[in-house]
Amino acid sequence: MAQVRSKVLGIDLGTTNSCTAIIELGEPKVITNSEGKRLIPSVVGFSKKNELLVGDLAKRQIISNPENSVQSIKRYMGKPDYRVPLNKEHYTPHGISAMILQKLKADAEKYLGDAVGKAVITVPAYFNDSQRFATKKAGEMAGLDVLRVINEPTAAALAYGLRDGVEDQKILVYDLGGGTFDVSILKIKHGVFEVLATCGDTELGGDDFDQKIVDYLLSEFKEAEGTDLSENVEALQRIKEAAERCKIDMSSLTTANVDLPYISENKRLDMEISREQFEAMTEDLVNKTISIMEKSLKDAGLSPQDIDEVILVGGSTRIPAVAKRVEDFMGKTPLRNINPDEVVAMGAAVQAGILGNEYLKSSGNQQVDGGNLVLLDVTSLTLGFETVGDTTAFIIPRNTTIPTRNSKVFTTHYDNQEVVRGKILQGEEQEASKNVALGTIILENIPPSLKGVPRIEVTFDIDANGIINATARDLATGNMRSVTIERPAGLND
Amino acid sequence: MTDILKQKMRSLKGGKAVDYYQLLDIPRVANPEDIEYRYHELAKKYHPDRSKSPDAHEKFIKIKEAYETLKNPPKKKVYDACLPPEEKAVEASSEPEDFEGFSSEPEDFEGFSSDSDAPSPDSSISPGPDQPVSGPKGAFKSTGISYVSFKSDRESYPSGPASFSKDTGETGKPERSKYVLSEKSLNRHDRSKEVSYGSGQNGSGQNCSGQNGSGQNSADWSYVKVKYEGIDEDIDDDAGKKSGFSAGFALRKAFRYTVVLICIFLVLTIVSPDLVGAKASGLGAVTETFDKVVLLAKSLV
Known part of the structure; x- marks a missing residue:
């Protein structure tokens, strides 16, 4: 018996906006919040x-109360030492994100009339x-079990x-959000979603487009009026908002x-x-981009003509x-009838459905159970091991389907x-210090011998959750x- | 080339090699479409998102490895060249000699003979005489006995390091260092592994496909010995499959004994037909003849 409604939320936690969806009658539905x-x-x-404000209320008071407002926190996620001063306290980026997730969870519970x-x-x-x-x-702090x-x-x-009718296609997803940019190329066949390649920039998004307008307005104003507004927090905030509206x-x-x-x-800024x-x-x-x-x-070994469909995701693709x-570039009109703001949350709900083996409506309007679908994602960054002379020995190359495992042999x-x-490194740089260090492997008690004789095998294993396990x-x-x-330690607060 | 090398590294590591075709349960002649379809089916079954089984992770990694090799034509070519012959029967004609073709088809390179499901190298290489023999008939069926390798009696091997050369069967203590690719530069540089890949790849990638003969110096294959010493801990989960493996070996041995017996019988028939009894036909006659052969052998001793 098909369940009418799933119990798992799909959440798109965005840089500028967030969205929640859930599977209902086999289809992902976006949840409308308490403010409609x-x-x-x-x-x-x-x-x-x-009072704690999240969402529209918080956004509305940014201008009047900029010191007590935080936006685009996603840009700082994962930075262990970054703290946000807010209301006389210092919050971690994931602590702030947890507040957003809490609001999304509460809205969803109100909508569903049930706890999630x-x-x-x-x-x-x-x-x-x-x-x-x-x-x-952040999800855990908000009381969510993040599957x-x-x-x-x-x-x-x-x-x-x-x-309907999506079978044996290669698609390219161009995702330009508020703060980040991603491209993924996938093959959809036999109900298997196989990611062929992924690439991106975590510091490129709609905010940067806004910033260009802000910079322009500031320099023009300085030229015309002789006043530099870049130190004026309130004015700057107003200009930022105006720039975003102007872009839209x-x-x-x-x-x-x-x-x-x-x-x-x-003085008046009128341009x-x-x-x-x-x-x-x-x-x-x-x-x-x-x-x-x-x-x-190039990573996928394809040319633009090989792509059957181009999908634009993220609000900035409206530019x-x-x-x-x-x-x-692609020689193809991107798909228009897809909502770039909501599709990610809907997809998250679909993945929740697959994990929970829920009934999902698939092409041809058949009810299929989640068992007929699987997502084969890849690791988007190369994993390597630090060796002598600040060099990186790459062990699992980027765009490898996960779960995966690989090893290499090293010596003294x-x-x-x-x-x-040696450090476990994530990134594409040959110089070890330019990559992100995830941890250190120390192997002791190697029996004394000439250099180059001992054989030390380092194995990296990535599971379906993307969790890395390293063995020496x-x-x-x-x-x-x-x-x-x-x-x-900073990530555990 | 690097890709090929990496694949080889993986397959050869520790002397383990999997019959990817058996793993995916497809015939060796399967076309790319079939391979992909099969992979997709298995992915839906064994991906940890789909399967709650605790070994889903391991299983999926193996399936993925198989697919990644077979979907890539250059890798597939190298892999196929290193693959042991198929454990399938060929239809036998009445001449007993034809059975020879079974174990030594021209394209049958003697590749690496074990696989990760039957990992204990010693049990695979030198079966003791006390191995159970289940009769020659079984040797012509592959049913139930997975990943068994056949050893050929032929002299001519593509002498790549990837081959288990035949003397391993006699010495019983194989020279592991020949079989597994290592990073040459380990002995010379202690820096980036990338460098070593570069230096080691020239001959070794081709070796397997038999183009480069034994032009490889042993340094390239040198770390295996060590590797084997360390490997025992990590094969517990495979231990249960050993018996299947030995049985396969016994079958082959039995087969060889049968062939030898038949040969002796034929020789005797020619040399002294009266001893054999020209009129002999049927099972009774055969056993009778056999007794005579034994007697003759005794009298010769």
Whole structure:
């Protein structure tokens, strides 16, 4: 008997906006929150009366109360030493995210009339291990059992793949969100969603487009009025908001107006920006996304013609220049009838359905159970091991389907070396210190011998959850050392 | 080339090699479409998202490894070249000699003979004479006995390091160092492994496909010995399958004894037909003849 409604939420925890969905009657449905909205701004603040505000309420008070408001916290996820001063306290980025998740959970419970305790949360595909860990931690702090942290573009593909007539297709998901950019290429066949390649930039998103407008407005204002507003917190916040609105306006208008009276003392900021101007200032950002797209196609061993469908995800893909450039590069009109803000949350709900073996409506309108679908995701960053001379020995290359395992044999570099110590590294750099260190493997008690004689096998294993397990083994003595990734203390608060 | 090498590394590591075709349960002649379809079916069954079984992780990793090798034409080519002959029967004609073809088809490279399901190298290489013999008939069926390798009596091997050369059967203590690829540079550099891949890959990738003969110096294959010493701990889960493996070996041995007996019989028939009894036909006659052969042998001693 098919369950009417799943018990697991799919949550898109975005940089600017968040969204929640759940499987109902075999299909992912976006949850409308208590204020009648389907998206809530990822903003947290404290009112002057010391009340916790999340979402629209928090966003509304940013201008009047900027010191007690936090936005775009996702950009700091996984940074162990980053703390947000808020309401005389210092919060971790995942602590702030937990507040957003708590709000989403409460809204969902109100909508469903029932308690929910489980969730699948999405992250940018290019998030590293600590960023993923921090996201999971945030979910736990919000009282959610996080069944899986999945990649945003992959989630979008899952939601798309349940549509009618999608079979044996190669799709490219271009996901330009508020703060991050991802490209994923997938093959959908026989109900298997196989990620072929993933690439991205965790510091490229709609915020950067806004910043270009802000910079422009600031410099123009300085030139015209001789006043530098970049130190004026309140003015800056107003300009930021105006810039975002201006960017959104330019998606439908060719010229947008920014009018901010009394921006500084009795001066007024009143300017017009044309779409051409905007496109000229943001060209380098768009170019960056195109070259990342190119790289992912190369990684997948495909050319633009091999792609059957291009899917645009994330609010920033509404920028006409972005859609146009993608279309030109791919030689194909991206799919229009997909909601770029909601598709990720819907995909997260689908993955929740697969994990819970729920009934899902698939192509041809058949009720299929989740058993007919599986997502084969990849590890988006290369895993390596630190060796002598600050070099990285790559062990699991990026774009390897997970779960996976691989090992390499290492040896000592001086005579009678008793201990081998090396960092577990995530990243593509040949220089070890440029990659992110996830932990350290120390293997002791190596029997004394000439350098180059001992054989130490280092094995990395990644499970379906993306959790990394590292083992070092002395092949001569059989001595073994297992390391699960240690998290920086800052992530455990 | 690096890819090929890596695949080889993986297959050869510790002398373990899996028959990927058996793992995916597809015939060796399967086309890429079939291979992909099968992989997708198995992924839906064994991916840890789908299967609650605790060994789903291991199982999926193996299936994935098999698919990743077989879907990639250059890797598949190298892999196929290193693969032991198929344990399938060929239809026998009346001539007993034809049975020879069974174990030594021209394309039958003697590749690595064991696999991760039958990992104990010693039991696979030198079966004791006390192995159970289940009769020659069984040797022609592959049913139930998985991943058994056949050893050929032929002299001519593609002398790649990936082959278990035949003397291993006689010495019983195989020279492991020949079989597993290692990183040459381990002995020379202690820096990046990437470097070592580069230096080790030239001949070794081809060796397996038999193009480069034995041009490989042993340094490239040198770490295996050590590897074997350490490997015993990690095979407990496979231990249960050993018996199947030995049985397979016994079958082969039995088969060989049968062939030898038949040969002796034929020789005797030619040399002294009256001893054998030209009129002999039927089972009774055969056993009678056998007795005579034994008597003759005794009298010769």
